[in-house]
Amino acid sequence: MRPTSISSRVEGGAPAPRPPRGAAGDAPSARVWLSGPYVVLLLVALVVPLAHLGAISIFTHHPRLMFVAEPTLENYARLLQPYYLEVLVRTLRIGLVTTLCCMVLGVPLAYWLARCGPTALGIGLFLLVMPMMVSTVVRAFGWMIILGRNGVINQISVGLGFERWLFVMNTETAVVIALVQICLPLLVLPTLASIERIPRSLEEAAANLGASPVQLFRRVILPLAAPGIASGAVLAFLVAIGVVVTPALMGGRGSRMIGNEIYDQLITALNWPFASAMAIALIAIVLGAVIASRAAAAAAERFRREAARRRASAGGA
Amino acid sequence: MHGSSTALRVLATLVFAFLLAPLLVVVLVSFSPTPAFRIPTTEFSLDWYRKFFGMAQFRDGLFLVSLPVALASGSLATLLGTLAAVYLVRSGLASRAAMESFFMLPLLIPSILLGAALYLVAARMGVAGQAWTLVLGHTLLGVPYVIRVVGAGLVAIDPRLEEAAVNLGCTSRQAFLRVVLPLLKPAMFSGAIFAFIVSFSDVNLALFVAGPGTTTLPIHVFSQIFWEGDPTIAAASALQILVVGVLILTMQRLLKLRLSL
Known part of the structure; x- marks a missing residue:
């Protein structure tokens, strides 16, 4: 199998x-x-x-008319105030941590699903897709029942005669836990699709040549599944940074994300221009993430081809 | 490989438990006999379901807003998405990849932004909160799913069948309508289910676009959780899980379709 034909199968x-x-x-x-x-x-x-929305973002806020068409950069300047910078940084941090957790949990799960046989795969896909399609409100509610002060975990611990020990509600940790549950299937599905395209013979060959499972995973599976992992990671990141409900229910005052600020400015404070400026900032982040992941996937592909060529020429010599 | 495959199976089980845990507790709490959000251990009751169907806000949110909006936007998305999928797969355009990224844009842009942008336009036109803005927004969210599923279905149909029909005297349009379209039905149905659920479960867009008369069930549950309601919200949530679960199961078992997007 020539590398070009694998890559065309993986990508298209x-x-x-x-x-x-x-x-x-x-x-x-x-x-x-x-x-x-x-x-x-x-x-x-x-x-x-x-x-x-982009046009409104450079207009001037007006308390009664919502906005007047006088161009200004004030709305974007306000984004640089410490409070909003903190919200932006927190949003990015939550998005990145969530994406990383999804990768750590999701890539092995995708590998297991790809190799577990048709019956288990059918059940596995149901258990993956069904939670993915349930409303995020319902899922946040479920986490509140589990993680709350009087939640399931603390009830169990009190029931066993211990103190309450879990106090993650209204922290960033709670938001990340709920977001990982939301984003995980988004990462697993594309990863699974690209792992399934890796011929099993390749794995067998690697195993016959003495590769340990870890080596096999690192040297064969990961590089070939990289495009799927990259596109899944971007999806997970995009969804994680664009939420309102999850941080509103689970985060408390100290874990507000940019979605909460956009909602409040638009609906409660009625500052349309500033809300629009934040929305444009979020779009810029999204674009940046997409471009970064494309670049990373292309770099990984180049690296893989380079390595393959080097190996081929070494084998020929 | 065997030692590591056991470890892998344990990890997979734990991850599935993590994925299902929030849904499971919601369903269990909905059968609670007390107003506390506790998992019932000895006694089960259907009180909260009775209360759900007795409260106009919940009932209307489900039957007068969520279900009709999901049906309308699901149908619309299936129609537009199927046409667009045929276009992408069949018209041998050089710019196909660019068109495809353009068509997938609603998946890439966070839906709170779509909601905010739609709200601003609707508010300026004085039509904010009307049901059709919700239908429009949800259709937009659903079409990419339909394009994915129907596009994959279309690619999987053997082109020789269509050729044979043409050789036997059909026009190309007849061949498409009589040979390809019937074979495409399961994929279209599955795309329709995805689009329906996307609308039925959406909060991010509805949060901005829904108004006082168009409060969808998830939005109503959200505000009730915010003001600390009773386990009626658990019953409302469990009903949503039931609808989604049955639909996904239908798609998978009845249509024998692989659940992949």
Whole structure:
């Protein structure tokens, strides 16, 4: 198997079979009515509202008219105040810690799912996708019952004759715990898809050549699954930094994230320009994360090819 | 490999327990006989379910807002998403990858931002809080799921079937409608279920877009938790888990579909 064919399989999935020439969907007129409705929705409900939000972010706040069209950078300057900088840093920290925890727990789980056989895989996917699709409010509520002052864990400990010992509610730790549960499936699914494309023969070959399980995981599985892990990690990070409900219910005053500030400024304080500026800052972070992960995946790919070429030339010599 | 595969199995079990724990306690607490958020041990009761269906706010949130909005946006997303998936897979565009990223944009942009942006537009037009803004926003969130699922289904259909139909005298449009579309139905149904659930479970977008008359069930549960309600919120949550669980199970067992996105 040449490296190029693996990489094309890892990145693009199975090559699409060519439909017959002149099949439905080929004609230019068909293209318009196939893509048209969704493109219109994207423009009306996404592109225009986001552009509108971007415009408001440089306008001046007005207590009664909401805003007046006088350009200003004041809203962005306010983001640099210590309080909001702290919120931004906290949001990034929570996002990064959550993503790291998801990787540590999720990559081995994805590997196990990829190799556990069809029945276990079916059950495993159900147990993975079902919680993922349940509302985040419900899940935050569940964590409150488990982790609260009088929660399940403390009840058990009191019932066993000890003191209450768990006091994570209303801390950043509680927010991270709930977010890891939310983001984990988002990381596992793409990782699983890329691990499944690694031929088992490759693993067997590595094992026959004396690779230990840890070596196998580090030298074969991780590099080949890197694109899936990278795209899953980005998804997990994006979801983790864009939440309102989870920190509102579990974080308390000291763990507010940028989503809470955007919500309060928009709905309660009615400062639309400042809320918009924070939203634009969040979009900038999202873009930065996507670009960083693409760059990391490309670098990993280059490194892998380089190593393969070196190994091939060493083998030929 | 055997020693490490045991360790791996233990880890997988623990991670699954972690994933399911918050759902499990919610379901258990909903059967509690007392108003405390405790897991019942000896006595079980259905009081909180009775109270749920007795309270207009909860009942209306489920039957008059959440379910209709999810049905409307799920159907709309299935229609738009299927068309867009056929477009992506079939029109051999050079710019396909760029188009695909554009089409997946609603997955990439945090939904609180979509909600905030939609709210600002709706508020300026004086239509904030109306149900159709919620439907529009939820449709947007659902379409990428439909495109993924239907696109994968479309790629998996053997192109020779369509060729055979054309060779036997069908026009290309007939071949698509009579051969490809029926084969695509399970994927479309599964995309519709995903889009329905995305709307049914959404809070991030509804938090901004929903108004007093359009409080979805999750939003109502959120405000009740905030003001420390009683285990009725556990019953409301358990009902949501039930709906999602049954739908995912249907998708997986009835349609024999692989749950992957």
